[in-house]
Amino acid sequence: MRTLAKRAREYRRSARDLGMSTAEYAVGTVAAAAFAGLLFKIVTSSEVRGLISGIIRRALSLAG
Template sequence: MAHLRKSAEAGMTTAEYAVGTLAACAFAAVLMLVVKSGPVKSALAKVITAALGTGT
Protein backbone atom coordinates (compact mmCIF):
# COMPACT_ATOMS: atom_id res chain seq x y z
CA MET A 1 0.00 0.00 0.00
CA ALA A 2 2.85 2.41 0.77
CA HIS A 3 4.31 1.66 -2.66
CA LEU A 4 1.08 2.75 -4.37
CA ARG A 5 0.95 5.99 -2.42
CA LYS A 6 4.61 6.75 -3.16
CA SER A 7 4.29 6.12 -6.90
CA ALA A 8 1.10 8.20 -7.10
CA GLU A 9 3.00 11.22 -5.74
CA ALA A 10 6.11 10.65 -7.84
CA GLY A 11 5.40 13.08 -10.71
CA MET A 12 3.61 16.28 -11.48
CA THR A 13 -0.12 16.24 -11.99
CA THR A 14 -1.81 17.70 -15.04
CA ALA A 15 -2.58 20.94 -13.20
CA GLU A 16 1.06 21.30 -12.18
CA TYR A 17 2.15 20.76 -15.78
CA ALA A 18 -0.33 23.42 -16.91
CA VAL A 19 0.94 25.95 -14.36
CA GLY A 20 4.56 25.13 -15.19
CA THR A 21 3.93 25.50 -18.91
CA LEU A 22 2.12 28.80 -18.40
CA ALA A 23 4.96 30.13 -16.24
CA ALA A 24 7.55 29.06 -18.84
CA CYS A 25 5.60 30.80 -21.62
CA ALA A 26 5.25 33.98 -19.57
CA PHE A 27 8.98 33.97 -18.80
CA ALA A 28 9.78 33.46 -22.50
CA ALA A 29 7.55 36.37 -23.46
CA VAL A 30 9.24 38.70 -20.96
CA LEU A 31 12.67 37.51 -22.10
CA MET A 32 11.79 38.19 -25.74
CA LEU A 33 10.66 41.73 -24.85
CA VAL A 34 13.94 42.38 -23.03
CA VAL A 35 16.12 40.91 -25.79
CA LYS A 36 14.29 42.89 -28.51
CA SER A 37 14.71 46.20 -26.67
CA GLY A 38 17.10 48.69 -28.24
CA PRO A 39 20.00 48.72 -25.76
CA VAL A 40 20.06 44.97 -25.27
CA LYS A 41 19.77 44.32 -29.00
CA SER A 42 22.73 46.58 -29.80
CA ALA A 43 24.81 45.11 -26.99
CA LEU A 44 24.14 41.59 -28.25
CA ALA A 45 25.05 42.64 -31.79
CA LYS A 46 28.35 44.07 -30.54
CA VAL A 47 29.15 40.87 -28.63
CA ILE A 48 28.34 38.67 -31.62
CA THR A 49 30.30 40.89 -34.01
CA ALA A 50 33.30 40.88 -31.69
CA ALA A 51 33.13 37.12 -31.23
CA LEU A 52 33.01 36.54 -34.99
CA GLY A 53 35.79 39.04 -35.59
CA THR A 54 33.86 40.78 -38.37
CA GLY A 55 33.75 44.19 -36.75
CA THR A 56 35.97 47.15 -37.41
Protein backbone atom coordinates (compact mmCIF):
# COMPACT_ATOMS: atom_id res chain seq x y z
CA MET A 1 0.00 0.00 0.00
CA ARG A 2 1.33 3.44 -0.90
CA THR A 3 1.89 5.98 1.78
CA LEU A 4 0.02 9.27 1.85
CA ALA A 5 3.19 11.24 1.08
CA LYS A 6 3.94 9.06 -1.92
CA ARG A 7 0.41 9.47 -3.28
CA ALA A 8 0.63 13.23 -2.77
CA ARG A 9 3.93 13.41 -4.70
CA GLU A 10 2.44 11.38 -7.54
CA TYR A 11 -0.62 13.63 -7.65
CA ARG A 12 1.47 16.82 -7.75
CA ARG A 13 3.63 15.36 -10.50
CA SER A 14 0.61 14.37 -12.61
CA ALA A 15 -1.32 17.61 -11.90
CA ARG A 16 1.43 19.91 -13.23
CA ASP A 17 0.31 19.64 -16.85
CA LEU A 18 -3.43 19.77 -16.27
CA GLY A 19 -5.05 22.73 -18.03
CA MET A 20 -3.52 25.92 -19.31
CA SER A 21 -1.53 28.45 -17.38
CA THR A 22 -2.45 32.12 -17.19
CA ALA A 23 -0.01 33.04 -19.96
CA GLU A 24 -1.52 30.41 -22.26
CA TYR A 25 -5.01 31.75 -21.52
CA ALA A 26 -3.82 35.26 -22.38
CA VAL A 27 -2.31 34.17 -25.70
CA GLY A 28 -5.43 32.15 -26.53
CA THR A 29 -7.69 35.10 -25.69
CA VAL A 30 -5.67 37.51 -27.83
CA ALA A 31 -5.67 35.05 -30.74
CA ALA A 32 -9.43 34.52 -30.44
CA ALA A 33 -10.07 38.27 -30.33
CA ALA A 34 -7.85 38.85 -33.38
CA PHE A 35 -9.64 36.09 -35.29
CA ALA A 36 -13.04 37.51 -34.32
CA GLY A 37 -11.96 40.98 -35.50
CA LEU A 38 -10.75 39.62 -38.82
CA LEU A 39 -13.93 37.61 -39.29
CA PHE A 40 -16.05 40.67 -38.47
CA LYS A 41 -14.16 42.74 -41.05
CA ILE A 42 -14.65 40.06 -43.71
CA VAL A 43 -18.35 39.52 -43.00
CA THR A 44 -19.16 43.25 -42.93
CA SER A 45 -17.34 43.98 -46.19
CA SER A 46 -19.57 45.09 -49.07
CA GLU A 47 -18.65 42.08 -51.23
CA VAL A 48 -19.60 39.51 -48.62
CA ARG A 49 -22.69 41.50 -47.64
CA GLY A 50 -23.78 41.42 -51.30
CA LEU A 51 -23.18 37.68 -51.55
CA ILE A 52 -25.19 36.98 -48.41
CA SER A 53 -28.03 39.24 -49.60
CA GLY A 54 -28.09 37.40 -52.92
CA ILE A 55 -28.25 34.02 -51.21
CA ILE A 56 -31.09 35.18 -48.97
CA ARG A 57 -33.03 36.67 -51.92
CA ARG A 58 -32.65 33.43 -53.90
CA ALA A 59 -33.74 31.34 -50.93
CA LEU A 60 -36.80 33.53 -50.36
CA SER A 61 -37.77 33.47 -54.03
CA LEU A 62 -37.59 29.67 -54.10
CA ALA A 63 -39.66 29.39 -50.92
CA GLY A 64 -42.45 31.68 -52.19
